Amino acid sequence: MTLDLTGRVVVITGASSGVGEATAYAFARRKARLVLSARNRDALEHVAAACRDLGAEAHVASADVTDIDAVRHVASQAFALGGIDVWVSNVGVGAVGSFTETPMSAHEQVVRTNLIGHMNDAHAVLPIFLRQKRGTFINMISLGGFAAAPFAAAYSASKFGLKGFTEALRAELSDQPHIHICDIYPAFLDTPGLRHGANFTGRKVSAPPPVYDARRVAEAIVATAERPRDTVTVGAVTNLLRLSHLAAPNLTASLMAMVMRSYFRRADPVAISNGNLFAPSTDPGGIDGGLRSPPQRTAAVTFLAALAAGATVAYAMARRR
Numbered sequence: 001m002t003l004d005l006t007g008r009v010v011v012i013t014g015a016s017s018g019v020g021e022a023t024a025y026a027f028a029r030r031k032a033r034l035v036l037s038a039r040n041r042d043a044l045e046h047v048a049a050a051c052r053d054l055g056a057e058a059h060v061a062s063a064d065v066t067d068i069d070a071v072r073h074v075a076s077q078a079f080a081l082g083g084i085d086v087w088v089s090n091v092g093v094g095a096v097g098s099f100t101e102t103p104m105s106a107h108e109q110v111v112r113t114n115l116i117g118h119m120n121d122a123h124a125v126l127p128i129f130l131r132q133k134r135g136t137f138i139n140m141i142s143l144g145g146f147a148a149a150p151f152a153a154a155y156s157a158s159k160f161g162l163k164g165f166t167e168a169l170r171a172e173l174s175d176q177p178h179i180h181i182c183d184i185y186p187a188f189l190d191t192p193g194l195r196h197g198a199n200f201t202g203r204k205v206s207a208p209p210p211v212y213d214a215r216r217v218a219e220a221i222v223a224t225a226e227r228p229r230d231t232v233t234v235g236a237v238t239n240l241l242r243l244s245h246l247a248a249p250n251l252t253a254s255l256m257a258m259v260m261r262s263y264f265r266r267a268d269p270v271a272i273s274n275g276n277l278f279a280p281s282t283d284p285g286g287i288d289g290g291l292r293s294p295p296q297r298t299a300a301v302t303f304l305a306a307l308a309a310g311a312t313v314a315y316a317m318a319r320r321r
Contacts, residue, residue: 002226003085003136005030010225011078012036013065013121014091016043017285018191019140022218023088024048028056030222035078037061038091039280046284065091065117068124075124084128086225089121090140093277094193097200099153106198107154109277114158119165126169126179134178136228138221139166141185143238147245150257151201151264170230180228185242186217187235190291192283198275203267208259210237211291 010027014020016038024036028051036044036051041062051058061077063070078084093113095106118139129135144152144159163183170181188207191214199205212235220234233239244252275281 005032005086005222005226007031007033008085009033009035009078009081009083010086010088011074011084011125012088012090013063013071013074013117014038014140015047016040017196017281018193018287018289019186019189019214019217019221020088020090021047021285022214022287023090023221024051024058025054026215026218026222027051027225028054028058031056032086033081034058035061035074035081037063037065037074039064040282040285043281043283043285065089065120066112068120071120071124075128079128083132084125084135086136086138087121087125088138088140088221088225089118091117091121092140092142092193093197093275094152094155095198095200095275095277096152096194096205097198098151102154102198102200106200106274106277107157110154110198111158111161113277114155115161115165118162122165122169126173129179130176133176136180136182136225137169138182138184138224140217140221141166141183143185143187143233143235143241145183145185146238146242147256148249148253150253151260181230182224182228183231184217184221184224185231185233185238186220187212187237187241188291189214189217190289192281192286192289194291195289196276196281198277199270199273201264201267202269202272203264204270205267206263207291208263210235214287 010032012020012024015024015036024047034051034056036048038044044060048058048060061074063074065071093110095102095110141159141162145163148156166181166183173179188211190211194205217234220232224232
């Protein structure tokens with residue numbers, strides 16, 4: 001059966017920009033009752049006001065997901081509205097740079113946010129779901145959970161870990177038919193995330209095409225809340241890289257590293273920065289990052305990616321023979 005989201009209590013972490021902001025608006029259009037959380041309270045207030053303009057009830061609960069007490073407070077605020085129906089665990093940060101040139105403190109903060117932060121979300125809300133005997137927990141992972149990202153080692157570690165955590169959690173709760181643990185795996189997205197993230201390369205960072213609209217992911221999240229599914233991928237490139245990595249993981253990662261080295265040699269120089277790793281961004285956020293390509297180029301690059309994935313799989317099969 002499809003869950004009618006009208007009046008349902010939905011918590012969204014990382015709601016101040018990007019996918020989180022787009023997801024807030026998508027749920028607002030369904031007239032859900034929203035609890036929006038992130039570190040940047042000013043940006044959250046802006047998103048909440050826009051949700052109210054769409055006719056939804058919206059509450060702000062500023063918190064850092066690496067602080068379990070703060071996350072539990074968010075859960076308590078949401079539960080006071082009459083229970084929690086959906087929790088979207090969306091927070092994510094990144095640090096781009098070679099492993100040895102990236103400070104260990106930055107690696108640690110990426111893992112603490114992208115993995116422990118999501119575990120904190122689950123630890124805060126699952127006792128509520130168990131008391132209610134219902135609820136949907138939606139984890140934002142990314143194609144980084146299927147294929148390693150060279151020059152973002154901690155990000156890869158956190159996303160591979162998050163995939164394993166979600167699968168373990170789903171197994172533990174398999175005897176609870178009305179509690180759902182769901183994964184979302186989007187391809188590269190046009191959000192402010194790269195602009196906000198830490199950069200230790202000394203070069204301007206961008207996402208390789210095709211780059212997708214974050215609103216497409218938001219609609220996938222809402223559809224998952226309405227009709228829960230274990231795993232949802234968004235963007236053809238996610239499935240292509242997943243297949244390529246399954247057939248030849250080391251070759252796939254090596255090819256990605258070659259592409260990134262080539263890009264860094266040509267990219268404009270920028271200052272090295274911790275970005276939003278240790279403090280929230282000061283800008284108002286927004287959904288888009290200005291990275292999207294024209295539709296014709298996106299289709300062409302997707303076709304080339306399919307050819308590359310097919311060649312990688314064929315090569316791996318030939319070697320095994």
